[in-house]
Amino acid sequence: MDLLNLMAAGGGVARRKDLVANGISSHQLAAALSAGQLSKPCRGVYCLPNANRSALAAACAGADLACISAATRHGLWVLRPPTQIHVSIDHGRSLDQAFKVHRSSKPLTILDICVQCMRCLPELDALCIVESAVVLGEVTIDALRRRASGRRDASLRTVIDMIDPFSQSIIETVSKYYLRRAGYSFQSQVYVKGVGRLDLIVEKVLGIEADGRQFHSGASDFEEDRRRGNLLVIKRIPVLRASYALLVDHPEVFLQLVRQAIDAYVPNEQHPPVGISRQSH
Incomplete structure (x- = not known):
């Protein structure tokens, strides 16, 4: 995958370390910056002109999108836009009030995002996101049930029980x-x-x-x-x-x-x- 396609796949935002890990050289980055194809809004972060703003703010804060913000990025059904940018971090630094922080030490899967939404959002908002993930084939109801098998997961199971895999909108x-x-x-x-x-x-x-x-x-x-x-x-x-x-x-x-x-x-x-x-x- 070339540089611009790699950037686009990540919402138009990427950290230098991740680009290098995918085989992008310093020369390629410098050439793209010189040609105006990329910009460097903060240290170690590159973005396309049409980059997702929430993803850009998260990257510059040393975080990744999480919960409803990540659901939006992945095209799931979001009923109401969040008032804060939901992010996942694995460091102890505090972030400003523009962010709602979820702790995670690993890259988030769609299943992780669904679980975060069910724990964080009002019931209907969570249902819309999780049901769309099932409808779009991103997760299965069985996988959701396995993740919601704990004693404290009754509210999650309530949401899962309402999922209709044949919903159209x-x-x-x-x-x-x-x-x-x-x-x-x-x-x-x-x-x-x-x-x-x-x-x-x-x-x-x-x-x-x-x-x-x-x-x-x-x-x-x-x-x-x-x-x-x-x-x-x-x-x-x-x-x-x-x-x-x-x-x-x-x-x-x-x-x-x-x-x-x-x-x-x-x-x-x-x-x-x-x-x-x-x-x-």
Whole structure:
């Protein structure tokens, strides 16, 4: 791997010792600096022009990204950005208040990052990150369970028990979290004949579509959305559309809408809901 690709793979930031360990010479570093391809913001640290700012701040502090900051760097589902940069250090020096310190003496794996998030973050924030790591194939539920087998790990096991490896988006994860807490039963990714999959079916009656991932980028997308909506009306399947802002900022409003929709739709023997496959995936 050449210098620039090696830098890019690390978020655009690297320490000199790590670059040298990967076969990069002093001549290559000097040439890249001279050409303006790299800069040297602090002693022993090099970065690309588009370097991750959190990773750069951590490197200049002699630390590595950890917990939610590392999860962000790896593209996991982060519900709310952290107010501090979470870092891992193996030295005794104190860092300023811009950092939240996690102690670790080894490079962090995705599994380590997930465990840190479950120990450090609010339950829902941790669930989003850990569930996405499972969905993206970065960790397995079995591996998480093995790491959360201690007597003091009950809160971690609670998060792990909520993981759905078939989630399609962070707002689907959030909607299931609040539905579960409110005591509703639901199925995810339910197939409706002629329509396709609905994100959720609540109490076998109400469909929910998590709209954060749906952007009508063209006429075909718009027409497909209209087709699905019309068929759902014909099949007498009511559907609520839940946006990111609704779920994250106003979950109580979301749950009120769910309750009102279910109360308003009382199937009877003459007009039961039709077309829903009870098999979920």
